[in-house]
Amino acid sequence: xxxxxxxxxxVNDFVVKFSNVNGSGSASANGLFAKxxxxxxxxxxxRNIFPSNIQGxxxxxxxxxxxxxxxxxxxxxxxxxxxxxxxxxxxxxxxDAGGYVFYDSTKxxxxxxxxxxxxxxxxxxxxxxxxxxxxxxxxQLFKNIIYxxxxxxxxxxxxxxxxxxxxxxxxxxxxxxxxxRKALHLGRDFALANFDCPLxxxxxxxxxxxDRIFIDGNAAAALGCVYxxxxxxxxxxxxxxxxxxxxxxxxxxxxxxxxxxxKKRYAIVQAEDELASIGMVIGAAWNGARxxxxxxxxxxxxxxxxxxLAYFAEIPAVLFDVQRGSPSTGMPTRTQQADLLCCAYASxxxxxxxxxxxxxxxxxxxxxxxxxDLADRFQTPIFVMLxxxxxxxxxxxxxxxxxxxxxxxxxxxxxxxxxxxGRDFGRYLDVDGDGVPxxxxxxxxxxxxxxxxxxxxxxxxxxxxxxxxxxxxxxxxLQRKFEMAKEVVPAPVIQQGAKPAxxxxxxxxxxxxxxxxxxxxxxxxxxRLDQLRIRAFPFADSVADFIHAHEHVxxxxxxxxxxxxSLLVNECGIDPSKLISILHYDGTPVTARFITRxxxxxxxxxxxxxxxxxxx
Amino acid sequence: MTYLAKPKIHHPSLPKNALGFTRRDYEGAISTLCAGxxxxxxxxxxIQAFFELDxxxxxxxxxxGIGCSSxxxxxxxxxxxxxxxxxxxxxxxxxxxxxxxxxxxYLGVSGDGDSASIxxxxxxxxxxxxxxxxxxxxxxxxxxxxxxxxxxxxDRGSKxxxxxxxxxxxxxxxxxxLTLGATYVARGFSGDKAQLVPLIKAAVQHRGAALIDIxxxxxxxxxxxxxxxxxxxxxxxxxxVNRLDFITSRDEITTEYAPGETRDVLLHDxxxxxxxxxxxxxDPTDKVGxxxxxxxxxxxxxxxTGLLYLHPDSTDLHDELExxxxxxxxxxxADLVPGNGALAGVNASLR
Numbered sequence: 001x002x003x004x005x006x007x008x009x010x011v012n013d014f015v016v017k018f019s020n021v022n023g024s025g026s027a028s029a030n031g032l033f034a035k036x037x038x039x040x041x042x043x044x045x046x047r048n049i050f051p052s053n054i055q056g057x058x059x060x061x062x063x064x065x066x067x068x069x070x071x072x073x074x075x076x077x078x079x080x081x082x083x084x085x086x087x088x089x090x091x092x093x094x095x096d097a098g099g100y101v102f103y104d105s106t107k108x109x110x111x112x113x114x115x116x117x118x119x120x121x122x123x124x125x126x127x128x129x130x131x132x133x134x135x136x137x138x139x140q141l142f143k144n145i146i147y148x149x150x151x152x153x154x155x156x157x158x159x160x161x162x163x164x165x166x167x168x169x170x171x172x173x174x175x176x177x178x179x180x181r182k183a184l185h186l187g188r189d190f191a192l193a194n195f196d197c198p199l200x201x202x203x204x205x206x207x208x209x210x211d212r213i214f215i216d217g218n219a220a221a222a223l224g225c226v227y228x229x230x231x232x233x234x235x236x237x238x239x240x241x242x243x244x245x246x247x248x249x250x251x252x253x254x255x256x257x258x259x260x261x262x263k264k265r266y267a268i269v270q271a272e273d274e275l276a277s278i279g280m281v282i283g284a285a286w287n288g289a290r291x292x293x294x295x296x297x298x299x300x301x302x303x304x305x306x307x308x309l310a311y312f313a314e315i316p317a318v319l320f321d322v323q324r325g326s327p328s329t330g331m332p333t334r335t336q337q338a339d340l341l342c343c344a345y346a347s348x349x350x351x352x353x354x355x356x357x358x359x360x361x362x363x364x365x366x367x368x369x370x371x372x373d374l375a376d377r378f379q380t381p382i383f384v385m386l387x388x389x390x391x392x393x394x395x396x397x398x399x400x401x402x403x404x405x406x407x408x409x410x411x412x413x414x415x416x417x418x419x420x421x422g423r424d425f426g427r428y429l430d431v432d433g434d435g436v437p438x439x440x441x442x443x444x445x446x447x448x449x450x451x452x453x454x455x456x457x458x459x460x461x462x463x464x465x466x467x468x469x470x471x472x473x474x475x476x477x478l479q480r481k482f483e484m485a486k487e488v489v490p491a492p493v494i495q496q497g498a499k500p501a502x503x504x505x506x507x508x509x510x511x512x513x514x515x516x517x518x519x520x521x522x523x524x525x526x527x528r529l530d531q532l533r534i535r536a537f538p539f540a541d542s543v544a545d546f547i548h549a550h551e552h553v554x555x556x557x558x559x560x561x562x563x564x565x566s567l568l569v570n571e572c573g574i575d576p577s578k579l580i581s582i583l584h585y586d587g588t589p590v591t592a593r594f595i596t597r598x599x600x601x602x603x604x605x606x607x608x609x610x611x612x613x614x615x616x
Numbered sequence: 617m618t619y620l621a622k623p624k625i626h627h628p629s630l631p632k633n634a635l636g637f638t639r640r641d642y643e644g645a646i647s648t649l650c651a652g653x654x655x656x657x658x659x660x661x662x663i664q665a666f667f668e669l670d671x672x673x674x675x676x677x678x679x680x681g682i683g684c685s686s687x688x689x690x691x692x693x694x695x696x697x698x699x700x701x702x703x704x705x706x707x708x709x710x711x712x713x714x715x716x717x718x719x720x721x722y723l724g725v726s727g728d729g730d731s732a733s734i735x736x737x738x739x740x741x742x743x744x745x746x747x748x749x750x751x752x753x754x755x756x757x758x759x760x761x762x763x764x765x766x767x768x769x770x771d772r773g774s775k776x777x778x779x780x781x782x783x784x785x786x787x788x789x790x791x792x793x794l795t796l797g798a799t800y801v802a803r804g805f806s807g808d809k810a811q812l813v814p815l816i817k818a819a820v821q822h823r824g825a826a827l828i829d830i831x832x833x834x835x836x837x838x839x840x841x842x843x844x845x846x847x848x849x850x851x852x853x854x855x856x857v858n859r860l861d862f863i864t865s866r867d868e869i870t871t872e873y874a875p876g877e878t879r880d881v882l883l884h885d886x887x888x889x890x891x892x893x894x895x896x897x898x899d900p901t902d903k904v905g906x907x908x909x910x911x912x913x914x915x916x917x918x919x920x921t922g923l924l925y926l927h928p929d930s931t932d933l934h935d936e937l938e939x940x941x942x943x944x945x946x947x948x949x950a951d952l953v954p955g956n957g958a959l960a961g962v963n964a965s966l967r
Binding site: 038039209211212213214215223226227229231232234255256258261262263264265266267268269271272273275276277278279280281282283284285286287288289291305306309399400401402403404406407408440441442443444445446447450451452453454455456464 | 672673674675677679689690694695696697698699700701702705707708709710711712713714715716717719720737738740741745933934937938939940941944945947948949951952953954955956958959962963966967
């Protein structure tokens with residue numbers, strides 16, 4: 001079958017979207033598809049789109065093959081691999097004109113089920129399977145590998161790369177290896193015999209992947225916890241954060257098992273709820289261990305009371321909030337950046353917390369490790385704000401690196417020797433003027449350094465008091481401490497020309513994937529923007545300086561209420577009319593197309609004059 | 617209550633324990649509870665127990681929730697680190713602390729509101745996890761700090777000070793602890809210190825989750841006729857199943873008992889519990905028998921006290937988690953951080 005003349009030629013620049021039924025074993029085949037393309041040196045941006053369900057509901061896997069290396073979703077589909085009859089109509093409707101629909105042609109579909117501008121590629125997958133296999137489970141699993149084989153021929157994916165991946169996956173299991181190879185070639189041979197392979201939409205070997213790795217942010221953050229010296233993890237299962245705690249267990253088994261005794265240099269407890277998990281973290285950190293929990297929005301809501309205690313009693317804690325669609329139960333398997341205010345000001349009363357915003361798995365690893373230093377240094381909870389898009393999707397990301405000369409910064413801990421030397425110990429005494437007092441670990445000294453930790457008000461020596469001046473003194477010190485954190489947390493990443501542009505744009509977290517692509521498109525359209533990526537709260541002074549230096553600043557975020565804008569207005573004294581919100585919050589990751597369109601429209605509105613005229 | 621500060625000077629003739637500490641070294645700040653409060657008697661029993669056990673005060677971490685009972689850790693072991701956490705959540709904080717440093721002794725102090733109402737979940741889960749701790753519930757059946765509301769351990773039909781009758785079924789924390797897998801369950805009475813001190817001492821020495829439910833009358837709000845948690849009621853209905861002596865490994869056993877009157881239970885961390893039987897048929901290692909006994913006596917309105925249940929071969933959470941013997945909070949970079957070399961392998965596996 002020859003594709004119609006209208007078919008778009010897209011080499012190393014196209015989107016394939018697999019529609020499957022969850023629980024059908026398709027994830028493995030789809031993963032192999034993405035990885036084989038990576039092995040050919042061509043970058044991919046892959047996303048699982050899945051329901052809050054275990055078996056039977058529709059699920060999608062979208063692979064954007066993109067030589068330019070963009071990591072966001074593009075929008076649109078060039079080839080639908082339509083393996084789920086339930087979603088056929090919707091899947092077909094999504095295909096761009098000139099695209100393809102790949103489907104199981106065992107049972108013929110009426111012509112009304114197709115589109116004139118989308119080329120059908122029918123492979124009788126079920127028929128091939130049934131002829132080859134008798135076991136129903138094998139029929140199901142190998143069907144996935146057969147379509148992978150057919151796609152490898154159609155899209156010119158090197159079968160050697162797929163076979164090599166089989167070899168790694170089934171090392172020592174020769175029978176499985178051979179049967180997978182056979183299934184791959186069943187599909188491949190059918191496609192080669194029946195279609196004009198490869199299609200104009202295809203993969204061409206390149207060298208654009210480099211030494212980058214392919215990993216999800218939750219696993220990366222878990223590894224960061226190992227490197228950050230965490231020894232206690234307490235968690236309660238909640239999508240999309242559960243895999244973070246589980247990955248911590250996996251990495252600990254590998255790296256933290258004592259070789260001589262077989263004993264563990266870590267403790268992981270699956271708590272009865274999020275209240276207990278944060279309570280355990282606080283107890284462990286109070287007692288001198290590095291401890292963390294991983295959760296999502298509903299969990300953070302439950303932890304509020306404890307977070308106020310940790311802030312007020314000054315106990316280090318590290319929390320990973322893998323944000324999902326909200327409020328309430330919301331969209332558990334969709335992404336958002338909508339917990340900013342809930343985390344920044346968690347708990348009743350005057351509270352403020354440090355937030356870190358990694359943009360990808362590499363930063364998830366780095367910020368996880370640094371979060372433990374920050375928690376100890378400032379004796380306060382640190383939130384690492386992931387989201388489902390970073391946390392649960394595999395990203396092509398810079399490899400992990402570690403400076404072996406780095407040591408854990410345990411902050412101000414008064415030791416037995418320091419106490420014996422006669423140093424005055426007041427748990428809430430600001431000896432250095434930076435608002436950060438010394439603490440002692442329980443069990444340090446037989447007669448000195450003991451104190452009572454409490455959520456009630458206290459004086460500098462941790463004695464209970466309800467005296468106004470003592471309370472104010474303490475609250476002001478806490479504020480001083482928070483101010484100190486501004487220049488110690490990961491600094492914003494700023495890019496601006498020698499001559500500042502009239503307008504700027506601010507974003508954070510997973511939005512970066514779409515942002516970098518959008519900025520290139522905007523510049524091509526004559527809209528040049530200075531750029532600032534926020535990486536932490538409280539904001540460094542350079543954030544306010546950046547906003548002041550521009551007439552207008554776009555704030556791109558993935559929530560309805562412009563929460564980052566609220567934080568900026570509130571904390572930096574910014575005139576709200578300077579800040580133009582670009583908001584995306586339907587639960588899908590924001591795309592470059594969306595940002596470009598929104599900024600282009602609003603740039604006109606706010607008279608952000610293009611450097612050159614946009615072509616008519 | 618009194619605002620007078622206690623003098624720090626010891627009388628030279630005060631007896632010292634094996635570590636050279638006097639009883640005064642185990643005391644804390646002056647209590648701010650009401651005069652006659654049962655909780656103060658419990659604090660005194662805790663002081664005596666740790667003094668007699670020759671435990672250095674700083675080797676104990678005392679944790680509590682919120683309420684009158686949870687205020688008491690200020691009043692004993694003044695050199696120990698204390699943590700007055702949030703209402704009903706002491707067990708999770710204690711669990712985390714115990715994970716961080718397995719070498720300290722963890723004393724959780726809670727009340728009936730803190731453990732049976734707002735904190736029932738954490739009470740349950742800390743016991744079923746086998747956290748190595750002494751969990752004391754100072755149980756008065758009433759909310760003291762908020763002035764006299766019924767708590768969840770108030771018996772059905774008992775009368776409040778204002779005359780209201782409690783319509784809800786009560787929660788028996790000792791019975792609950794048995795079903796949850798606590799490996800040491802005792803009930804004491806704040807008015808019987810001689811019984812209480814050895815119960816605390818044995819609980820400290822026990823490895824695993826030890827619960828002591830201590831009936832502790834509230835003189836301000838729950839000590840009237842019609843209350844089942846008053847001094848008079850408990851004295852009249854106290855059915856002690858045993859008396860116990862806790863004998864450390866270095867103690868000389870001097871008292872002689874007739875055969876059949878006592879039963880020795882050896883704890884694997886050292887020390888022996890010598891039970892003096894008051895009820896010949898009562899076997900504290902027979903969990904099913906214990907539960908039947910408790911239920912029967914509860915129905916009769918009696919308060920069963922003593923060492924109710926003991927699992928002599930208990931394990932704790934660290935045993936189950938197979939953690940290293942060194943406290944986790946002492947592990948350094950070399951023990952914890954795999955280094956850049958290990959990352960090369962990780963990176964390679966992700967390409």
